[in-house]
Amino acid sequence: MQKSDNQTKYYKLMEYLKGEILLGRIRPGEQIPSENMLAEKLSLSRHTVRKAISMLVNEGYLYTEHGRGTYCMDRSKKRNDSRNIGVITTYISEYIFPKVIQGIDSVLSGNGYSIMLKNTNNNTEKEALCLEDVLQKNIEGLIIEPTKSALFSNNLQYYEALDKHQIPYIFIHGYYQKLESKSHVLLDDAKGMYSAVEYLTGLGHKKIVGIFKADDIQGLERHKGYARAISEAGLPYNPDQVIWFHTEDREVKPYNVIRQMIENKSGVDAIACYNDEIAFRVYELLNSLGVKVPEDISITGFDDSYFSANCPVRITSVSHPKEKLGEAAAELLLEMLKDNDYLDNPVQKIIVPELIIKESCIKR
Amino acid sequence: MQKSDNQTKYYKLMEYLKGEILLGRIRPGEQIPSENMLAEKLSLSRHTVRKAISMLVNEGYLYTEHGRGTYCMDRSKKRNDSRNIGVITTYISEYIFPKVIQGIDSVLSGNGYSIMLKNTNNNTEKEALCLEDVLQKNIEGLIIEPTKSALFSNNLQYYEALDKHQIPYIFIHGYYQKLESKSHVLLDDAKGMYSAVEYLTGLGHKKIVGIFKADDIQGLERHKGYARAISEAGLPYNPDQVIWFHTEDREVKPYNVIRQMIENKSGVDAIACYNDEIAFRVYELLNSLGVKVPEDISITGFDDSYFSANCPVRITSVSHPKEKLGEAAAELLLEMLKDNDYLDNPVQKIIVPELIIKESCIKR
Numbered sequence: 001m002q003k004s005d006n007q008t009k010y011y012k013l014m015e016y017l018k019g020e021i022l023l024g025r026i027r028p029g030e031q032i033p034s035e036n037m038l039a040e041k042l043s044l045s046r047h048t049v050r051k052a053i054s055m056l057v058n059e060g061y062l063y064t065e066h067g068r069g070t071y072c073m074d075r076s077k078k079r080n081d082s083r084n085i086g087v088i089t090t091y092i093s094e095y096i097f098p099k100v101i102q103g104i105d106s107v108l109s110g111n112g113y114s115i116m117l118k119n120t121n122n123n124t125e126k127e128a129l130c131l132e133d134v135l136q137k138n139i140e141g142l143i144i145e146p147t148k149s150a151l152f153s154n155n156l157q158y159y160e161a162l163d164k165h166q167i168p169y170i171f172i173h174g175y176y177q178k179l180e181s182k183s184h185v186l187l188d189d190a191k192g193m194y195s196a197v198e199y200l201t202g203l204g205h206k207k208i209v210g211i212f213k214a215d216d217i218q219g220l221e222r223h224k225g226y227a228r229a230i231s232e233a234g235l236p237y238n239p240d241q242v243i244w245f246h247t248e249d250r251e252v253k254p255y256n257v258i259r260q261m262i263e264n265k266s267g268v269d270a271i272a273c274y275n276d277e278i279a280f281r282v283y284e285l286l287n288s289l290g291v292k293v294p295e296d297i298s299i300t301g302f303d304d305s306y307f308s309a310n311c312p313v314r315i316t317s318v319s320h321p322k323e324k325l326g327e328a329a330a331e332l333l334l335e336m337l338k339d340n341d342y343l344d345n346p347v348q349k350i351i352v353p354e355l356i357i358k359e360s361c362i363k364r
Numbered sequence: 365m366q367k368s369d370n371q372t373k374y375y376k377l378m379e380y381l382k383g384e385i386l387l388g389r390i391r392p393g394e395q396i397p398s399e400n401m402l403a404e405k406l407s408l409s410r411h412t413v414r415k416a417i418s419m420l421v422n423e424g425y426l427y428t429e430h431g432r433g434t435y436c437m438d439r440s441k442k443r444n445d446s447r448n449i450g451v452i453t454t455y456i457s458e459y460i461f462p463k464v465i466q467g468i469d470s471v472l473s474g475n476g477y478s479i480m481l482k483n484t485n486n487n488t489e490k491e492a493l494c495l496e497d498v499l500q501k502n503i504e505g506l507i508i509e510p511t512k513s514a515l516f517s518n519n520l521q522y523y524e525a526l527d528k529h530q531i532p533y534i535f536i537h538g539y540y541q542k543l544e545s546k547s548h549v550l551l552d553d554a555k556g557m558y559s560a561v562e563y564l565t566g567l568g569h570k571k572i573v574g575i576f577k578a579d580d581i582q583g584l585e586r587h588k589g590y591a592r593a594i595s596e597a598g599l600p601y602n603p604d605q606v607i608w609f610h611t612e613d614r615e616v617k618p619y620n621v622i623r624q625m626i627e628n629k630s631g632v633d634a635i636a637c638y639n640d641e642i643a644f645r646v647y648e649l650l651n652s653l654g655v656k657v658p659e660d661i662s663i664t665g666f667d668d669s670y671f672s673a674n675c676p677v678r679i680t681s682v683s684h685p686k687e688k689l690g691e692a693a694a695e696l697l698l699e700m701l702k703d704n705d706y707l708d709n710p711v712q713k714i715i716v717p718e719l720i721i722k723e724s725c726i727k728r
Contacts, residue, residue, distance in 0.1 A: 093465065098462040114481075114482060115481050116478050117479055117481045118473065118478065
């Protein structure tokens with residue numbers, strides 16, 4: 001339906017005011033300017049202003065006290081009785097995510113909560129939509145996996161709004177710059193990758209390629225662990241042996257570079273992969289090129305997932321607690337819900353993963 | 365906290381009245397008996413009755429018109445603006461469920477809806493809790509996989525309540541007795557299993573064992589397809605070759621019986637399994653007993669899942685559309701939401717699966 005110009009005007013004003021309320025810029029109980037003032041200030045007709053305001057009254061964002069004015073509704077009570085928790089992850093059905101979500105659900109539903117599930121597909125604009133949406137819903141708290149946590153977030157205003165509305169949230173897997181001090185449950189990604197690369201150097205490997213994700217903080221941390229293990233083994237850090245990929249080129253970049261290295265006979269001893277999915281696909285590529293794992297090249301993964309278990313050569317990997325991580329996040333969030341000062345008492349849990357030695361590495 | 369007897373009394377009354385409202389026995393707009401009448405009828409103090417009622421007023425289930433009486437709130441408007449859809453499945457993180465949920469979510473979130481996710485763990489009491497819970501939440505519709513659909517449901521009252529409250533719901537995978545005429549998206553399970561067993565008889569197999577789940581309708585339907593294929597091939601139907609298992613003994617029963625058959629040298633030619641997970645575990649068992657698949661015994665699965673793909677001998681299976689089934693259910697539910705007469709116009713979609721021939725069967 002084509003909207004007439006007038007419809008657009010009141011609708012835009014309505015959306016603008018709703019946004020200001022959701023972002024906490026108009027506070028609960030705060031009086032908004034009178035219809036006359038708004039009309040004058042924004043060069044709109046009183047009719048347009050009245051229509052926008054009456055829609056927001058209907059939707060429960062504003063209330064009018066007769067003869068006094070229009071005020072921002074305090075939606076916190078409704079929210080705090082909702083027994084709903086928002087859960088936003090990058091993916092739902094893939095890789096380790098079903099198990100993480102299962103862990104979250106088992107604790108929350110066991111405590112009488114329902115989960116409202118959303119995924120960002122690791123897309124920043126979609127994350128904005130998800131956050132906007134949970135701010136409109138009645139949720140008591142939020143468990144969120146950041147989207148491209150290594151990039152500077154454009155969505156900080158939504159996180160600030162969660163704080164203003166006193167909706168506790170907890171990050172899993174990573175966090176954004178400027179939000180390091182917020183509650184989170186993470187793996188010690190640097191230590192995890194360190195243990196894998198230290199194992200490879202201990203097996204006598206010299207030329208160890210590392211594949212890392214550039215747009216999330218796990219990738220940066222895992223790279224740190226790689227660099228430290230290389231350095232402690234007295235090996236030179238060679239930037240040409242480090243492959244950085246992004247969400248967008250994740251299905252192409254790592255394999256093109258590895259293929260070229262093999263074709264150029266670069267003498268690669270081992271490949272330490274960002275995660276098991278990458279390691280599995282690297283295995284398939286090497287296999288197709290006639291390179292044997294582990295006889296010719298050792299490989300390691302990360303997350304100890306079904307990709308590691310189901311590879312014809314089971315892939316040595318770094319543990320990820322999956323359900324347990326989800327459970328821990330849910331339990332910590334439940335504690336935050338009980339703590340009126342949760343903003344001053346962030347809960348932070350770092351899980352140290354372990355190397356799980358399987359069949360994909362041998363001594364040189 | 366130990367509740368005093370008085371607390372218990374008002375709380376019980378509150379829960380009772382809330383239950384009557386949720387189950388649609390007290391209708392929106394209906395006046396409830398006066399405090400005096402309730403107190404007298406239930407031999408409670410007026411104080412107790414007043415407390416229960418005031419809690420329900422606070423929670424938005426009742427409203428009081430001064431000097432006239434207390435009425436049941438019409439919660440339908442709030443519900444219909446919520447943009448929330450409930451999704452109840454038996455499991456979340458296992459087997460084909462992540463993909464089905466992903467399909468549901470992609471359609472619903474693409475249409476501006478949020479999903480509220482719950483799982484029953486295939487437990488009837490847990491299903492009751494889930495249904496009670498979604499009746500209390502603001503949801504516009506519900507996608508539900510029945511729990512033990514072959515047993516007579518004790519939870520029919522909740523489904524009736526959904527109808528009374530005009531909350532459309534659609535079954536996936538199965539439905540309950542007495543609710544056959546409701547909206548649903550199913551596989552043609554009988555045809556699917558028929559195609560697998562017809563294939564086995566065509567390969568010259570005579571003694572074909574069937575393993576079926578007794579407590580869901582998919583199991584009964586798949587058994588029908590088995591029986592028809594056996595009969596059409598001119599083979600005798602032998603009850604000793606049919607293994608029925610339940611949710612509770614699913615990890616023990618099928619394998620104990622198969623093990624005994626092998627140890628007794630019963631001359632089994634082939635095993636048609638309820639699903640891929642069973643087929644995979646049957647493969648592992650046969651392997652451990654030194655029986656070769658497919659040389660000694662052919663096996664078939666159902667659902668064309670990762671269990672079929674990742675078995676060392678890839679298992680011939682019957683297709684399941686997974687994401688596509690989830691998408692179809694979500695799309696049909698969206699249509700129902702637009703149809704004021706959805707109760708008179710149930711939407712029913714039956715997907716005919718196909719046999720996917722892989723490596724687990726050979727000619728005798």
